[in-house]
Amino acid sequence: MTQEHRGGRAQRVDLTNCAAEPIHIPGRIQPHGALLALSPGDLAVRHVSLNVGALLGSGPEGLLGRPLVDFLAAAEGGDRESALRAPDPAAMNPLKVRRRDGGATAAWLDAIVHRAGERLIVELEPAASPGDVSFSSVYRAIRAAIERIQSAEGLVEACSATAEEIRRLTGYDRVMIYRFDRDWNGEVIAEARAADIEPYLGLRYPAADIPPQARELYLRSWLRIIPDVGYQPSDIVPEADAPIDLSFSVLRSVSPMHIQYLKNMGVGASMSVSLIREGVLWGLIACHHRAARPLSFEIRQGCELCGRFLSLQLAAKEKLEDRGRRQELRALAEEVVATVSRREDLMVGLAESAGALMQLADASGVALFHGDAVSPLGLSPAPGELRRLHAWIRRHVGDRPVFHTESLARVAPSLAGLKDVASGVLCLSIPEPDPWYVVWFRPEVIQTVSWGGNPEKPVPTLFHVRDNGVGIPADERHRLFTIFERLSTAARYGEGTGSGLAIAQRIIERHRGKIWAESPPGGGTTFYFTLAEAPRADA
Known part of the structure; x- marks a missing residue:
């Protein structure tokens, strides 16, 4: 992902520079929740996501500078301030809170808290209703999953059990166990999927799909989720002098290139859980769903626990398989020695x-x-x-x-x-x-590798340009690329023929690319376009 620079500067994102992208400081979040960055001393809001009004009824201007306790009430018996000031506030997650001005009917929110340098990050999400999820139901599911993983006789059986149990817990269409080789190419070694989708089992993916800094982030943070691949990101305001580190943020916005990658695969929601063996990233639990699918904090924690438990079992399961092979080799060696000695x-x-x-x-x-x-x-x-x-x-x-x-x-x-x-x-x-x-x-073996992505094929370069205008209503975006169409009068926003975007679209399409726009209400417009290496032969 590329750090967002406001003011309309183009951002080039491709394989030549993706390894240098500062993916931990995007300056934006996914909008299924809201983010507040507090100063730890007075717990006052110093930065906030633009979409905060959807959850708290007040925009950034009404919250910046105010202590969090002024506008968020804790559940009965909850000590919000002590939890926020704890040395490790993440250990208390989630805190159940709601708007102080909303009264007894205000919706409960999950406040997910962690420290990021000198800042205290509070992320708010709608809490799951008791009818949707309960601790006891998640506990039963996780206990069953752990028992299956523990009783598996080998690595592949343990991975298959994990995929099946996480699919049962989340309802995702596909759950894969993805293992890295020594060159960081990945292979799907286990899969649980809906019956009507094609299998990915056995497919391999090139190392370029997950660049080094992403793998480093996966070592630091166990779980990432995108509940809706079609989301419109929400900026964090005001811009910070020192970028806000979102390494451990559950709402962290992701790269437009990654979003397009998921869209190309027909994915509407995704989640991944790290698999770590002895301090090294061993693989991932990768989950895909064809439509948007939010997951409660409790279910996500259950999936993370499964990933942590499988990580602990990786060495043991591999050793179990190795032990069986060693026993077989020992018996063969004894047979040779016995024959030769005669x-x-x-x-x-x-x-x-x-x-x-x-x-x-x-x-x-x-x-x-x-x-x-x-x-x-x-x-x-x-x-x-x-x-x-x-x-x-x-x-x-x-x-x-x-x-x-x-x-x-x-x-x-x-x-x-x-x-x-x-x-x-x-x-x-x-x-x-x-x-x-x-x-x-x-004998020589000509190995056939089934690549899910072609490691030799150049990935189209993705650019994006962002303005700080009034935005474009969803029902008018289809007119953007129609020649001589204007969505505003010349008197209001200046001269122009209405042909610029139509011409740009035709140039881009001749370079085997695509152009599209995303525009959250009142938040400006971002134009994305991709370019392949060369124009079509008929250009």
């Missing part, structure tokens, strides 16, 4: 253990070299090729205990012709005056 000739003993030897390395063939003797077993290169391989091993491996490569052709181009049976090679040497070599082979 023979005086090592070559004969190893040859009789060919099946177990190949299973030890999950290999399709193995060869035994000693002096000039060669014993090929299973699927192995031809005798002449084996002699060339033996000569190469003696020169380049020598008496090293272990040598391995997944591509023999890469380290020994002269042996590239062996790839059909010996692309992957594992070599163990047994040092003697004339060393033994036990060499395992695997």
Whole structure:
């Protein structure tokens, strides 16, 4: 996401600079709640989101400078001020509050509080009604989920259980467990979904989909949610001298590029929960819904708890799978040792253990070299090729205990012709005056990777330009790009033919791009447009 600069300056957002975007300081929020930034000493409002009037009945001008306790009343028996002044106010979330001037009929709000440097951040959301959610119902769902995750016999089973339980808890159309590889590409390793949507299980997504600073933020904050992908962001006013850090904000606005990415996937609401193993971001629980879908604080906390519990189980489940494999390998090794010990000739003993030897390395063939003797077993290169391989091993491996490569052709181009049976090679040497070599082979595998996003394909550049005007009513926006149309009189807002936006649209479309506008009432208009690398051939 790009930090918002007001005043109409264009903001370029693309793959060349997304890794430098200050996504933690957007200066805007999602409008399903309101944000207030307080000075911690007097608890006075210093900054507030423009949409605050929808929840508190008073706009920023009526709240700035006033102590929070002047206009928010706590639930009976609640000590709002003590909670706000606590060393870790987030531990008390959510505080149940309502408008002081609304009387007994005022709607209850969830106040979600955290510290951000020298500021105290208070985010307000409509509280769930008792009929929608209760602590006991969420507790029962989370307890069932934890029991399933804990009893799973391996990693994939634990991930599948988590996806199914979170889908049951949230009602989302799709819940995926997404695992990063060492290059930060992601793979969907488990999925729970509605029956009428296509599966994403097994798809991979390039590292560029989640840039480094986003992954860093995921390490700091466990859960992110976008209840309505089509939202119009609300600015925080007045602009702060030092940007307000929204790393831990549940309302933090997200990048227009990410929003467009979700829209392109047909997503109407999304949520993600981090999976962290031993301080490293291991993956994500990614949730999508085809329509807007708000979730209560209680349900979000339940999902976060599931993510935290699965994170604790990751190492244990992987070790459980590893333990089973180690036990299998130990049994195979014991079988080889038992067979060899019954023979005086090592070559004969190893040859009789060919099946177990190949299973030890999950290999399709193995060869035994000693002096000039060669014993090929299973699927192995031809005798002449084996002699060339033996000569190469003696020169380049020598008496090293272990040598391995997944591509023999890469380290020994002269042996590239062996790839059909010996692309992957594992070599163990047994040092003697004339060393033994036990060499395992695997054939070349042309791997097919199902990319959910193409890591090679350039992503269209996204720009946005924002003004501070009066805004455009929703029922008039369809006229914006009609040539010679004006939404105001020349006498009121100056000269113009009404053709500029129509011309801009045609230029952008010839560059395989799109243009659209978003305009919250009274909050100015933001024009977004994308551009591909080159214009169409017919341009």
